[in-house]
Amino acid sequence: DTAVSQTPKYLVTQMGNDKSIKCEQNLGHDTMYWYKQDSKKFLKIMFSYNNKELIINETVPNRFSPKSPDKAHLNLHINSLELGDSAVYFCASSQGGSGSGYEQYFGPGTRLTVT
Amino acid sequence: AQSVTQLDSHVSVSEGTPVLLRCNYSSSYSPSLFWYVQHPNKGLQLLLKYTSAATLVKGINGFEAEFKKSETSFHLTKPSAHMSDAAEYFCVVSVVTGRRALTFGSGTRLQVQP
Numbered sequence: 001d002t003a004v005s006q007t008p009k010y011l012v013t014q015m016g017n018d019k020s021i022k023c024e025q026n027l028g029h030d031t032m033y034w035y036k037q038d039s040k041k042f043l044k045i046m047f048s049y050n051n052k053e054l055i056i057n058e059t060v061p062n063r064f065s066p067k068s069p070d071k072a073h074l075n076l077h078i079n080s081l082e083l084g085d086s087a088v089y090f091c092a093s094s095q096g097g098s099g100s101g102y103e104q105y106f107g108p109g110t111r112l113t114v115t
Numbered sequence: 116a117q118s119v120t121q122l123d124s125h126v127s128v129s130e131g132t133p134v135l136l137r138c139n140y141s142s143s144y145s146p147s148l149f150w151y152v153q154h155p156n157k158g159l160q161l162l163l164k165y166t167s168a169a170t171l172v173k174g175i176n177g178f179e180a181e182f183k184k185s186e187t188s189f190h191l192t193k194p195s196a197h198m199s200d201a202a203e204y205f206c207v208v209s210v211v212t213g214r215r216a217l218t219f220g221s222g223t224r225l226q227v228q229p
Contacts, residue, residue, distance in 0.1 A: 033216070041153075041203055043219040056216055090158065102209050103149060104217055106159040 003027050004107040006091050012113045013081055021076045021110045023091030030095055031055075032074035033104065034066060037088040049074050078112075086114045117142040117208045121220035129228045134178075134193040136223045138206030141187065148189045149207040149217070150180055159205070165189065176200070201227045 004025045013019050025032060033056075034046040047066040048056035054066070063079040078085060088111050092104040122137040140146060150162040163174025170182040180191045189206060206220040 041222045043159075043205065045216045045218075048216060102147065102217075103161055103164050105161070106151075108158040 004091055004093055004105050006089075006107040006110050008110060009108060010111050010113075012115065014115055015081055015083060017081050018077070018079045019081060019112070020078070021089055021091075021112075023074045023076070023107055025072055025091075025093040025105070025107075027093055027105060028095070029093035029105070030071060031093060031102075032068065032071075033092040033094075034074065034076050035090040035092065035106075036060075037090060037109070039087070043090070047074075047076075081112075081114045083114050086112055088112070117144075117146065117218050119206050119208050119218055119220035121204075121206050121223050123223050124221065125224045125226065127226040127228060128196045130198055131195050134191070134196045134200065134225065136191040136204050136206075136225065138189045138191065138220060139187050140189060140206070140208045142208055147209040148180075148182060149209065150174065150178070150189075150191050151205045151207055153203045153205065153222075155202070162191070162204075196225075196227045198227050198229065201225055 007022045031050045033048045035043050036046055037043045045058055046060050049068045052068045065077045068074045088109045090109045091107040094102045094104040118141045120139045148165040151159040152162050153159050162178050163172045165172045165182045173179045178193045180189050182189050203222045203224050205222050207217045209217050
């Protein structure tokens with residue numbers, strides 16, 4: 001069974017379109033995240049939800065809007081896509097407890113290409 | 116604030132020789148530290164973690180790392196490289212606060228020559 005899954009795996013779209021990426025985790029974790037990995041492989045946190053509540057909202061354009069319908073799902077909606085949004089987007093989840101260090105489990109990634 | 120510096124962007128070794136990937140961190144609080152590996156076109160997999168228990172941490176696939184507070188380092192090592200170890204490796208720091216975010220290093224690409 002896949003622990004953290006994302007759909008779609010690949011997404012090719014034109015500038016100006018609106019698209020969504022879905023993420024689901026079956027680990028029972030209470031926190032979910034979205035990261036963006038750029039062309040140089042650098043990973044940066046975008047958002048984090050804990051028990052459906054937004055706890056991290058880094059400096060990303062407001063064209064990006066996360067939505068968490070329940071603890072197991074965190075979707076990412078992107079409006080008016082731009083060329084610079086092309087990247088790989090990773091979803092992750094973790095469970096609280098200092099003993100775990102909040103280790104995160106990552107999905108396989110969604111490669112978004114904006115043309 | 117917390118940050119991670121991976122000292123080498125690219126490391127090349129021969130199969131069967133030791134691997135050393137270097138990482139230094141900066142944190143205002145007691146950190147948790149991780150190494151993640153990313154194979155080409157794949158997601159990230161946790162190799163090992165340090166969470167204030169033993170300073171020498173053993174992970175999967177024969178990797179280990181040693182937490183050295185005095186040097187603020189968390190270098191990743193493996194005695195003998197395999198071809199399958201070729202990948203991108205990320206050193207990561209987490210601070211136990213409400214944010215729970217991970218801060219990633221810039222990555223080290225490990226190349227293994229036959």
